[in-house]
Amino acid sequence: GQQVQQSPASLVLQEGENAELQCNFSSTATRLQWFYQHPGGRLVSLFYNPSGTKHTGRLTSTTVTNERRSSLHISSSQTTDSGTYFCAIVGTGSNRLTFGKGTKFSLIP
Amino acid sequence: EAAVTQSPRSKVAVTGGKVTLSCHQTNNHDYMYWYRQDTGHGLRLIHYSYVADSTEKGDIPDGYKASRPSQENFSLILELASLSQTAVYFCASSVDRSNSDYTFGSGTRLLVI
Numbered sequence: 001g002q003q004v005q006q007s008p009a010s011l012v013l014q015e016g017e018n019a020e021l022q023c024n025f026s027s028t029a030t031r032l033q034w035f036y037q038h039p040g041g042r043l044v045s046l047f048y049n050p051s052g053t054k055h056t057g058r059l060t061s062t063t064v065t066n067e068r069r070s071s072l073h074i075s076s077s078q079t080t081d082s083g084t085y086f087c088a089i090v091g092t093g094s095n096r097l098t099f100g101k102g103t104k105f106s107l108i109p
Numbered sequence: 110e111a112a113v114t115q116s117p118r119s120k121v122a123v124t125g126g127k128v129t130l131s132c133h134q135t136n137n138h139d140y141m142y143w144y145r146q147d148t149g150h151g152l153r154l155i156h157y158s159y160v161a162d163s164t165e166k167g168d169i170p171d172g173y174k175a176s177r178p179s180q181e182n183f184s185l186i187l188e189l190a191s192l193s194q195t196a197v198y199f200c201a202s203s204v205d206r207s208n209s210d211y212t213f214g215s216g217t218r219l220l221v222i
Contacts, residue, residue, distance in 0.1 A: 004151075033211065035211075041197065041215065041216045043201075043216075045211050045212075048211075096168070097152075097211075098154075099144075101150050101151045
């Protein structure tokens with residue numbers, strides 16, 4: 001089945017630094033999404049980005065479909081960015097999302 | 110505001126007992142999903158549904174049943190709860206199979222003892 005690998009598993013930075021989260025997947029993805037999970041557990045969709053680059057606020061997602069990878073860049077990170085970030089794909093011939101194990105992101109004030 | 114509401118927020122169940130987790134959405138979405146999350150892991154799909162009165166197996170359906178009596182409601186049923194089913198369960202909905210508009214509930218923490 002399709003696999004999604006995220007790196008690093010955890011990331012600790014100081015407030016104000018930039019963060020780069022990686023996602024690699026084993027099959028061609030027809031859909032790719034980034035999700036954010038609050039420390040309290042709530043999940044929200046950040047980006048629907050099967051290819052190319054998208055921006056929202058301080059977040060940038062870049063997906064290179066033929067290289068089977070995506071990245072999430074967080075600029076000037078803030079304490080409110082702390083939480084876990086998940087990458088999820090829908091592979092070719094599938095109709096369901098497969099999630100990676102996530103990157104736990106923590107900030108030092 | 111469109112939303113996905115799960116109940117209960119948390120539950121303690123006895124091994125061998127029956128557990129029903131409920132999900133209600135006001136998004137007018139056709140697709141609904143049940144995922145489980147174990148500590149330190151991503152989400153894994155248990156069951157999903159794309160129309161009322163029909164459910165489909167996900168990646169880890171064993172030990173779970175699902176019910177979709179209406180477009181708005183989707184339940185997850187553990188007929189004989191086991192210790193290994195201790196986890197956080199998330200319900201989600203999406204407008205169609207492209208999953209591009211994906212909304213999650215707040216989760217249900219289930220502890221089986």
